[in-house]
Amino acid sequence: MNSVVLQQPGTIVFGEDSIQQLAECRFITSSEQILMLVATPLLGALAPSVEAIKSSGKKVELVEYNFPGEPTFAQFDTLLAISEKFNPDCVVGVGGGSVLDCSKLLAALTGNTQKLAEVVGIGILNGRNRKLICVPTTSGTGSEMSPNAILLNEATLAKSGIISPYLVPDACYIDPALTVSLPAKLTAETGMDALSHCIEAFTNKFAHPAVDTYALKGIELIAANLQRACENGKDMEARAALSLGSMYGGLCLGPVNTSAIHALSYGLGGKFHVSHGLANAILMPEVLRFNMIASPERHAQLALALGVEQQSSDETTALAGIEKIAAISKACGIPQHLTEIGIGKEDLSELADIAMNVTRLLKNNPREVTKADAIEIYTKLL
Numbered sequence: 001m002n003s004v005v006l007q008q009p010g011t012i013v014f015g016e017d018s019i020q021q022l023a024e025c026r027f028i029t030s031s032e033q034i035l036m037l038v039a040t041p042l043l044g045a046l047a048p049s050v051e052a053i054k055s056s057g058k059k060v061e062l063v064e065y066n067f068p069g070e071p072t073f074a075q076f077d078t079l080l081a082i083s084e085k086f087n088p089d090c091v092v093g094v095g096g097g098s099v100l101d102c103s104k105l106l107a108a109l110t111g112n113t114q115k116l117a118e119v120v121g122i123g124i125l126n127g128r129n130r131k132l133i134c135v136p137t138t139s140g141t142g143s144e145m146s147p148n149a150i151l152l153n154e155a156t157l158a159k160s161g162i163i164s165p166y167l168v169p170d171a172c173y174i175d176p177a178l179t180v181s182l183p184a185k186l187t188a189e190t191g192m193d194a195l196s197h198c199i200e201a202f203t204n205k206f207a208h209p210a211v212d213t214y215a216l217k218g219i220e221l222i223a224a225n226l227q228r229a230c231e232n233g234k235d236m237e238a239r240a241a242l243s244l245g246s247m248y249g250g251l252c253l254g255p256v257n258t259s260a261i262h263a264l265s266y267g268l269g270g271k272f273h274v275s276h277g278l279a280n281a282i283l284m285p286e287v288l289r290f291n292m293i294a295s296p297e298r299h300a301q302l303a304l305a306l307g308v309e310q311q312s313s314d315e316t317t318a319l320a321g322i323e324k325i326a327a328i329s330k331a332c333g334i335p336q337h338l339t340e341i342g343i344g345k346e347d348l349s350e351l352a353d354i355a356m357n358v359t360r361l362l363k364n365n366p367r368e369v370t371k372a373d374a375i376e377i378y379t380k381l382l
Contacts, residue, residue: 004208004255008145009134011171014247016236019045019135019175022092023052027131027170031089033059037079037103039095040066042137045178046094061086065099069273072154073116076102083110090131096190097141097276100134101149104167107132116151116162122360125164134169137178138190139242141276142197142250144172148257150276157270161360168254174247176240184230188332189277191226191242195219195325196280197249200258202305203291203298204364211255218248219305223328230332259365260355261287264374267354274341281334282341285326286377292318294367338381348378 013021028034034053038046043064054060063082067075083091083106091110093103108128109116119125134144143149149162182190198218201211222245228238264287265279292299292315300314303321311317326336335341343351352374356362362369 002206002208004210006210007147007165007168007254008251009169009172012174013171014174014244016177016240017175018173019049019178022049022133022135022173023056025133025171025173027090027133028053028058028092029056031058031131033061033086033088034090034092035061035063035083035086035088035106036092036094037063037065037099037106039099039137040064041181042094042178061088065095065102067098070150070152070159070269070276071098071102072152074154076105076116076151079106080109080116087111088130090133092133092135094135094137096136096138097143100136100141100143101151103134104132104143104149104169105151105162106130108164108166119162119164120160122163125162125166128166132169134172135178136172136174136243136246138182138186138246139179139239140190140194140246140250142194142246142253144169144174145247145250146253148253152270158354158357159266159270174243176236176243179239179243180233180236182233184233185333187233188226188230188334189275189281190246191222191229191277191332192281192284192329192334193277194242194246194249195222195226196261196284197252197258198222198245199284199288199302200261200364201249201252201256202302203288203295203366204256204259205366206256206364207298208256211252214248214251216301216305218245218252219302220307221245221248223306223324226328227331257361257364259361260291260369263358263361263365263369264351264355264377266358267351268343270354271347271350272341272343278334278341281329282336282338282381283377284329285322286380288322288325289319290369290373290377291365291367292322298366338378345379345382348375351378
């Protein structure tokens, strides 16, 4: 059995209304200056926690995050300037993946001689001397559990990954109640992103039994509850299941990470500004059809976790699972074709070139992906 490194926050608080415990977190009570980066729609929900922290004598710098789309290097530098001026002991991020990724990097780069462009890649970041707490409000990127942060380099239109154990938060508070106000569209897109994390971990070339348990349970939870949450955002049972499934997906990101679905999505996000979850959702069925022949038994197990009944063979079971994913995606209102989001045949070669550069993810795929393969996958989705 190959070795695997599992990294996760030292404190994980999960449950409805768990945000009410935030002010009592030891990483806050042991700090004097706390920077809170909060997505605009969450300011009201966070107000009681902010007041509780302030009333304990702490100085709080509340920074509103309202950048559209994925954060760019320039936008992060704007946030970093605020953080450098305030000089916090602790950074708290409250929001979706973009907010959490920026918060993780703020905690790592505030007071650090390294610059953002210098830490892009795996294991380059040299440390973090600010405490870090993440509070996800989508289900989701799983960023609250992972050593990853992704920003958009606007100069190259490339999505850049910073991967380091120093980006794993000290604590995270996962409160399903904070996801209730999430619109159906974002619920669907972020839910499919979480599903892709679990699926790509399980079908990964470097899949590991220590991670498979998280991946399979995450697949089961998300597949059974995503449509429910999209149809009724106040369904707390479905919301809690999605939050838990997203958490499991986040736990998969460090040890084995994602593969070709994510790699092929990078150009959609970088060049066409398609949301991360939407890009993954559109690509997922076709990439899985491509991968399935490399490991039909593994993909059949995936299908069973999705709730599909065993068919006459692993291949037919796996294909039924892929159809189930497509059906969930369609039922949640997600476009099924690239042309629906403004991408045409003339764009495919460039998208494939971008994907081929994401070698840190392509190396994980169970089947080698060439540029011609990538173009063929994209073509089938037109």
